[in-house]
Amino acid sequence: MEAILDQHRMTVLVGNGEEGNMLAILPAYHYDDTLDNRSEFTKQCWIPAKPETNFCIRYCWNGAASTALKKKAGLFCTxxxxxxIVERAYLPLKGINKTGKNREWEISGKYYRGPDGPVERPFTFTETPIDDDADVLDTSKRGTIRVVLHWATPDPDVEHSRDLSKEAADTLALELETAVSSDNYRFQACVGLGVPEPSGVKENNMKVRPIDNKKYTFIFHYAHPDWLVNEGIIPPMVLSNFRTQANT
Incomplete structure (x- = not known):
């Protein structure tokens, strides 16, 4: 099973995020939907958060080009x-065609405007800082990568504010790597932001409004591979492959 979630002709996946290489989709494992109360427009799975590996999020429209064109809308992602809230993106779909061109968007890190041009800090899984005096966490907010898509259309009258400063990115990095106590085994891996690098991302027009009230949610529950195998989510043989790859 791969880290690909589909619904209503929309797809969201988690890839390896390694620059210069062909995208490799991360492995995924079944998530028991009875563990929580989610809407019918929600898809979920487990993914291993192997420390010191980058990742990216990609979302796309797999339906007919005519559907998107009739809506006169694109896919907005939070x-x-x-x-x-880490990033927002808008996939216009106005240039969509049957070949697959202009059907997808990739988010590979936290974007901000630097003094010399756009900058991005890549998403990476890392070891969570340990502090036995750490405050008790609200665990319902930890260990998830959640993508919410909805149809939206351009509207110049929409007020849109977005902090694209370096300071905002630095603050987010600190919040993501909040320390946990040594006995909080479930959260021994977290998401971090890597070293800043020049970004080729183009800023789309974000002044858009939803065309309806439907939202489509894709949730990737992440955890350290050791925890996943101890919980029986990853078979032991699969875990040994993670360790072998980490040592090569």
Whole structure:
């Protein structure tokens, strides 16, 4: 099973995020939907958060080009990590065609405007800082990568504010890597932001409004591979492959 979630002709996946290489989709494991109360427009799975590996989020429209064109709308994405809003993106779909061109958008890190041009801090899984004096966490907000999609159309009258400063990115990095106590085994891996690098991301027009009230949610529950195998979510043989790859 791969880290690909589908619904209503929309797809969201988690890839390896390694620059210069062909995208490799992360492995995924079944998530028991009876564990929580979610809407019918929600898809979920487990993914291993192997420390010191980058990842990216990609979303796309797999339906007919005519559907998107008739709606005169594109797909707006809000990306939450540990329930913090990390990024927003808009896929216009106005240039969509049957070949697959202009059907997808990739988010590979936290974007901000630097003094010399756009900058991005890549998403990476990392070891969570340990502090036995750490405050008790609200665990319902930890260990999730949540993508919410909805149809939206351009509207110049929409007020849109978005903090694209370096300071905002630095603050987010600190919030994502909040320390946990040593006995909080479930959260021994977290999402971090890597070293800043020049970004080729183009800023789309974000002044858009929803065309209806439907939202489509895709949740990737992440945890350290050791925890996943101890819980029986990853078979032991699969875990040994993670360790072998980490040592090569």
């Amino acid at each position: 990306l939450y990590i540990d329930e913090l």
